[in-house]
Amino acid sequence: MSDTNRIGVSIDSKLLEKFDEKIEEKMYANRSEAIRDLIRDFLVKDELKYSNEEVIGSLTLVYSHDTRGISDKLNQLQHEDFTNVLSSVHLHLNEENCMEIVAIKGDSNKIKEISDRLISSKGVKHGKLVMTSFKNIE
Ligand code: NI
Numbered sequence: 001m002s003d004t005n006r007i008g009v010s011i012d013s014k015l016l017e018k019f020d021e022k023i024e025e026k027m028y029a030n031r032s033e034a035i036r037d038l039i040r041d042f043l044v045k046d047e048l049k050y051s052n053e054e055v056i057g058s059l060t061l062v063y064s065h066d067t068r069g070i071s072d073k074l075n076q077l078q079h080e081d082f083t084n085v086l087s088s089v090h091l092h093l094n095e096e097n098c099m100e101i102v103a104i105k106g107d108s109n110k111i112k113e114i115s116d117r118l119i120s121s122k123g124v125k126h127g128k129l130v131m132t133s134f135k136n137i138e
Contacts, residue, residue, distance in 0.1 A: 044133045048108045057111040057131040059102040059118060066096060067123025074100065074121060081114050097125075 011019075023034040048055055063070055078085045086103040093099055102118065104111045111131060119127030 047133050047135075048131050052107045053133070053135065054105055055108055055111065055131055055133045057104045057108075057115065057129055059104060059115045059127060059129045061100045061102070061118060061124055062093070062126045063098055063100070063121075063124045064096050065098050070121065070123035071098075073123075074118060077114075077117055077121070078102065081110075084110060084114060 019034075020031070023031060026034070028034040028037075047053065061074070063074075065071055078088060081104075084104050084106040086105055088100055088102040091099045091101075102115075104114055106114075108131060112129065115127065115129040118124065119129075
């Protein structure tokens, strides 16, 4: 951080108390670090909503490999968008269930579209996409 500013914030005591409890729970060293993270999260969420810039996503899928054709289907979908799908990791959770983590880059709409197609595939029990940005945040 090259140029740091100090700011004063007026805040209701009860709200501050709850905030302090939460940042302790989340193991932040101090309020400043927690507030900086909240601001970054706010900026990233806005960027994901309104920009056509390239962002990144990680999609976690849980599925049963017993479902007929599921592995081939998920593999085929990822190949169809090979320019966006960077990598995937497959983990065998137990005899029945698999987890796949797929790293995707592109604009946020494209990432959502690819994720929706994978999540809605027959046999996928749960899928969760997390998107983030690596630009415009210090
Ligand atoms: Ni597996």
